[in-house]
Amino acid sequence: MILNTDALIKELSFKAIRSSGSGGQHVNKVSSKIELSFNLHGSLVLSDTQKERLFVTLKNRLTKDLMLMLQCDESRSQHKNKAIVTQRFLQLIKEGLHVPKKRKPTKIPRAVIAKRLKNKNTQSIKKVNRKKPDID
Numbered sequence: 001m002i003l004n005t006d007a008l009i010k011e012l013s014f015k016a017i018r019s020s021g022s023g024g025q026h027v028n029k030v031s032s033k034i035e036l037s038f039n040l041h042g043s044l045v046l047s048d049t050q051k052e053r054l055f056v057t058l059k060n061r062l063t064k065d066l067m068l069m070l071q072c073d074e075s076r077s078q079h080k081n082k083a084i085v086t087q088r089f090l091q092l093i094k095e096g097l098h099v100p101k102k103r104k105p106t107k108i109p110r111a112v113i114a115k116r117l118k119n120k121n122t123q124s125i126k127k128v129n130r131k132k133p134d135i136d
Contacts, residue, residue, distance in 0.1 A: 003097065005090055007045045012089065013037050014082060019073040033073035034081040036089055041066040050097055057096040
């Protein structure tokens with residue numbers, strides 16, 4: 001399915017938060033952590049079938065009101081974090097919309113079946129020949 005990523009990115013909302021963890025005074029005064037939120041139910045870009053597919057594939061990552069929340073605090077730069085989390089979001093949506101091909105069961109060739117039966121027969125004969133003969 002073809003997806004308009006520019007329109008999808010416009011539906012995202014970003015929020016800058018202070019990062020946790022060590023980092024001294026810089027961490028306490030700079031909001032470099034980015035939180036991305038996407039309303040799956042209210043999206044105008046996605047069709048109903050796409051929304052249903054994403055709901056099934058991403059159900060463990062959605063909040064109760066069908067919001068997808070992602071966070072990134074890998075970099076000290078707010079812009080880099082925004083780019084990383086946006087890329088992560090697009091990859092997540094792409095993987096969620098991917099429909100795997102249906103597997104076609106293959107037919108076992110006659111030669112393979114014949115070979116297996118032949119080997120089975122030779123093994124059987126080999127084991128019969130190992131037995132002690134019946135003396136009546």
